[in-house]
Amino acid sequence: MTRRSVIAGTGSALPARRVSNAELAETVDTSDDWIVERTGIRFRHIAGPEETTGTLAADASKAALASAGIAAEDIDLIVLATATPDQTFPATATRVQTALGIDDCTAFDVAAVCSGFLYALQVADSMIVAGAANRALVIGAETFSRILDWEDRTTCVLFGDGAGAVVLEAREGEAGVLATRLHADGRHNQLLYVDGGPSTTGTVGKLRMKGREVFRHAVVNLAAVMGEALEAAGLSADDVDWVVPHQANARILDATARKLDLANEKVIVTVDQHANTSAASVPLALDTAVRDGRIKRGDLLVLEAMGGGFTWGASIVRF
Incomplete structure (x- = not known):
C-alpha cells in the first residue's frame, strides 16, 4: 500500500473584532458598494492588541487537533506558513509548539505569502511520505492588518487577519x-x-x-x-x-x-x-x-x- 498524508482534521480561528465595509468606510475613502462590486468582500476580522499570528495559529491548531481526535503530544512536525511572524526570529511555529504544550518536535516557518499554505503542505507531505514524520500540523496564519497602509483604499480594504490549520497523518490507502x-x-x-x-x-x-x-x-x-x-x-x-x-x-x-x-x-x-x-x-x-x-x-x-x-x-x- 502507498504511504500518504491524510487530512485527519481541520481547524480555524478569527480575531474577535469583525469589521464591515460600512464601518471601514467611516475612516477610509470607500463604500460598501465599491468594495463588494470589485472584490466580493463584505467583512474582515482585525486582530486586537493581545491577538497575534502565533495566538491565532495556536487556536486554529487546537481546533484541528480536536477535529482529528489527536493529542498535541502526538504531533512530531509543525510547519507554519506566514508573512507576518510574531518576531523576526525565532519561528512562530515554535511559539505554537509551546502554546500546545509540545516539549519537542520539528517546528519551522515557511514564507511564500498567499501560497504559503500550499508550500507548507508540500513540505509536510514530503516529510511524512519519506518517513521523517508521522503526524504534522500544517498552519497558515496572518495578521496582515499590521502591514497595511490604512490610507491606501486600493489595498487596505482587501485584507484581514486569521488562521487555519490541518492535521496530516501518515496512512496507507487511496485518501490523502x-x-x-x-x-x-x-x-x-x-x-x-x-x-x-x-x-x-x-x-x-x-x-x-x-x-x-x-x-x-x-x-x-x-x-x-x-x-x-x-x-x-x-x-x-x-x-x-x-x-x-x-x-x-x-x-x-x-x-x-x-x-x-x-x-x-x-x-x-x-x-x-x-x-x-x-x-x-x-x-x-x-x-x-x-x-x-x-x-x-x-x-x-x-x-x-x-x-x-x-x-x-x-x-x-x-x-
Missing part, C-alpha cells in the same frame, strides 16, 4: 495528498510586495500592490497550475468535487473557474466573510466547508493559491 505542483517567479516582485524588511530598511514596511497586473497573472497562473496538478494525479477537472481556492477576490475565483470550465457551485467561497487572509485563506475556507458539511470524506479537492513573489501552486487531495 495525491499531487502538488509549486512555482515561483521573482521577476514580478514589484507587483505585490512589502516595502520594508530587516535587511533593507530595518522596518516592517507596508503592503504595496498593482491590482490589475496581479489579477491578470493570477487567473492565468492558477488555471495552469491546477491543470498541471490534476494531470500529475492522473485526474481531470471532471473528477473534482470541490475547489478550495485562496480567497483573494471573488472576481479572480470566478474567472479561474471559467478557465477550467468548472461550475461555480464547486468553488468554496468565503472571501466575503473574512477578506484576503493570505496564507490562512485556503485552510480557513477548507475548515468552513468541512464543518458545514459540504466537504465529505472521499471527496476530491483542489487547493490552489497565488501570492507575492510571485509564488503559486495547487494540491490535489482525496479528503
